[in-house]
Structures are given as C-alpha cells and as structure tokens.
Amino acid sequence: MSSPISPRFAETPRRAVLLLPLAALPARAQEESFTAAERALLAGRVPVDGGITLDIPTLSENGNSVDLSVRVDSPWTLRDHVTAIHVLSERNPVPRVASFHLSHRAGRAEIATRIRLATTQQVTVLAETSTGQVHRAAREVIVILGACVEGG
C-alpha cells in the first residue's frame, strides 16, 4: 500500500514516547487493524481509484485537529448516487475515523469534518455508491505534533 521506504519509520521511536497512551499499540498492529478494517468495508469488492477529491493538508502542525473534506463525483440519480463515505487512518489506535451515510436526499456527496491524527500517516477514503461500486483515495499527511495525551 504505502511505500516501504518511508521517512516516518525513522521517527517512530521518538514519537512513540510522546504519543502514549494514544498510540499504545505498536505500529505494526495498527497497520494490521487498518488493513482488516478496510477489508471489512470492502466486503470483497475491488475499489476503483479516482472519482474522489480528498482535501487534507499535506503537512499538519497539530494532529489534534486536521481539516478534511471529501467530494465524490456522482451522477446523483435515484439509481446511482453515493451512499457512504468512510475515512480510515493507517496509524491511529482506531482505524475507522468516521463514516458518513448519505441518502439520495443529500443531493451531492460533499462532506467535511476535522479529525485527529496520532502521527504521520496515510489517510484513506472509501466511497460506496448505490450501484455497488467502491471508490478509493488516499493521501499522506505529515503530522508535526501528534494527537497525543500529554501528562495527567
């Protein structure tokens, strides 16, 4: 999925201290739980790249609040419209950050929220349509200060 040679591995030991207890799980376990969460959402379907505009800063000073907006291209008819948008994180303790369920009456697939990111990682968005298709988009976000719990 992500490149094996990634600068974030170099910073893991230093961040691991800072991030306790939010990032109490080892990175490997987190990535496994992300993979499992994505697989569960896909339920055997093969995602199509593209069709999603994922707006998230490439570099975030503060992992406690990262702006995220998602727009999915859709003809938006009764038969073919977006039914769900899922936001997944690769290295947060909880891989499923948020899910948005849209009815036909949403009118278009355009949502925004703010998320927490424990550390530099890839943010993945899956969009399901009423025709059974799944679109996928992913972006790497560099997090300077992780969403950590410091002190009591």
Added chain:
Amino acid sequence: MTDFTARITMPETARRGDVVPIRVIIRHPMEREITAEGLTPLPRRIIHSFRVTYAGEEVFRMALSAGVTANPYVAFTTIATETGTLHFEWLEDGGAVHRREARLVVTA
C-alpha cells in the same frame, strides 16, 4: 449534559430542488479513554452517532470515533424538498442523547 452546545449554520429559506449546505459544530470533549500508568484515569466519553432527519426522513447519518476532534465539526448537504423541520440528534457513550432542530422554508 450541561457542556453540550450546538451551532447549526444553514439558510432559513431555499428554493425547491436547491442543494442546501449545512454546517454543524458542537461543543463536546470527545474524551478518549485514559488508562496509562502515571496519568489520571479518564473514562471514554465520545459522541458516537449523529443523525439528521428532514420532514421525518433520514437525510444524513455519521458514525464518529475517538479519531474525530473535540468539538466535532461536520458539513454536509441536503436537497430542499419541502418546508419542514430538520431534527439533529447526537448519541453519546453512556446513553445520553442531545437534540436540536432547525426549520427550512422552501419556496417554489
């Protein structure tokens, strides 16, 4: 809960068929569970579900986790179909429910 407030930003009127943008920000700590040694233990208390109905029909639903910021912000859209009330409902860990409503006047 006394520390819950909601600010709902949306137009008061819209033309039938318009896609209406709705922005909602609530005040809520979205507290993650703290159990680590040396830290004051804190129970988890997050809003895990947000649901919006318009004239009795569900138009938007969001499942939230501890990965959503404190004071969650969300923006979404709905088609102006008829003059009616939008009901906003938040479900919190422990069973607390928060409700707000807003009226949308739809012109031809």
